[in-house]
Amino acid sequence: MQSIQQLIDIMRALRAPDSGCPWDLQQDFQSLIPYTIEEAYEVVDAIERHNIADLQVELGDLLFQIVFYSQLAEEQNHFSFDDVAQVISDKLTRRHPHVFAGSKVIDAEQQTKEWEKIKQQERAAKADKAGISLSILDDVSRTLPSLMRAEKLQKRAAKEGFDWPDINDVMFKVKEEINEVQQELDADERDVLKIEDEIGDLFFSCINLSRHAGLDAEQCVRKANLKFEQRFRALEKIADVQGRAINDMSLVELEDLWQKVKQGESSVK
Numbered sequence: 001m002q003s004i005q006q007l008i009d010i011m012r013a014l015r016a017p018d019s020g021c022p023w024d025l026q027q028d029f030q031s032l033i034p035y036t037i038e039e040a041y042e043v044v045d046a047i048e049r050h051n052i053a054d055l056q057v058e059l060g061d062l063l064f065q066i067v068f069y070s071q072l073a074e075e076q077n078h079f080s081f082d083d084v085a086q087v088i089s090d091k092l093t094r095r096h097p098h099v100f101a102g103s104k105v106i107d108a109e110q111q112t113k114e115w116e117k118i119k120q121q122e123r124a125a126k127a128d129k130a131g132i133s134l135s136i137l138d139d140v141s142r143t144l145p146s147l148m149r150a151e152k153l154q155k156r157a158a159k160e161g162f163d164w165p166d167i168n169d170v171m172f173k174v175k176e177e178i179n180e181v182q183q184e185l186d187a188d189e190r191d192v193l194k195i196e197d198e199i200g201d202l203f204f205s206c207i208n209l210s211r212h213a214g215l216d217a218e219q220c221v222r223k224a225n226l227k228f229e230q231r232f233r234a235l236e237k238i239a240d241v242q243g244r245a246i247n248d249m250s251l252v253e254l255e256d257l258w259q260k261v262k263q264g265e266s267s268v269k
Contacts, residue, residue: 231265
């Protein structure tokens with residue numbers, strides 16, 4: 001497409017050694033990582049705000065990150081943007097034989113099973129080529145956000161039958177982990193590493209709970225963050241109207257304001 005080529009040409013101009021942008025010339029694969037993560041989250045934010053105009057802009061910013069990485073790779077004679085596009089095109093064609101190769105699937109559930117079979121074959125081929133043993137957990141990136149990675153690890157293990165059969169079993173596990181955290185907190189001599197370990201187990205179990213409930217853990221926490229922010233801002237306004245400073249109020253007074261904020265939400269609903 002003409003617009004894609006224009007973007008690639010702009011990127012090459014920005015990286016031109018003699019006439020490019022100093023900032024762009026200083027970047028490498030590592031330095032771009034935080035910007036890529038930020039752009040991905042800004043895409044999510046635009047979607048959650050239902051702002052299509054912003055979504056268009058943020059998708060452009062995210063696409064630029066891909067073009068930037070591709071330019072760096074091309075400069076090092078690794079691959080180009082066209083190669084990236086070709087790889088994903090080949091992968092999508094390979095993983096959708098029911099669309100591109102005449103195969104048939106009954107429904108989305110069967111399609112998902114077939115998808116997993118194909119991915120497992122790809123992982124096996126990759127492991128064989130590298131001369132390493134194959135694990136079902138292979139290629140679950142360690143650089144993923146921790147919540148997302150925990151969920152992916154659990155899903156992979158669940159496909160092998162390593163999973164609780166019922167959500168009530170998961171809930172029991174969550175309660176068990178809470179008790180174990182409490183035991184470490186009640187110890188005569190607190191061991192920070194043990195407390196950290198038990199709290200980590202508790203988080204992992206809570207992520208498992210959200211997965212069994214058919215919910216995305218990252219989305220659950222993101223909404224909890226937003227809810228807390230909205231409630232705290234409302235609490236600040238009430239305190240300001242009362243001529244009070246939050247840090248001068250007692251926990252009892254703050255809890256009273258917090259409950260008023262929650263009651264106000266209920267009345268709106």
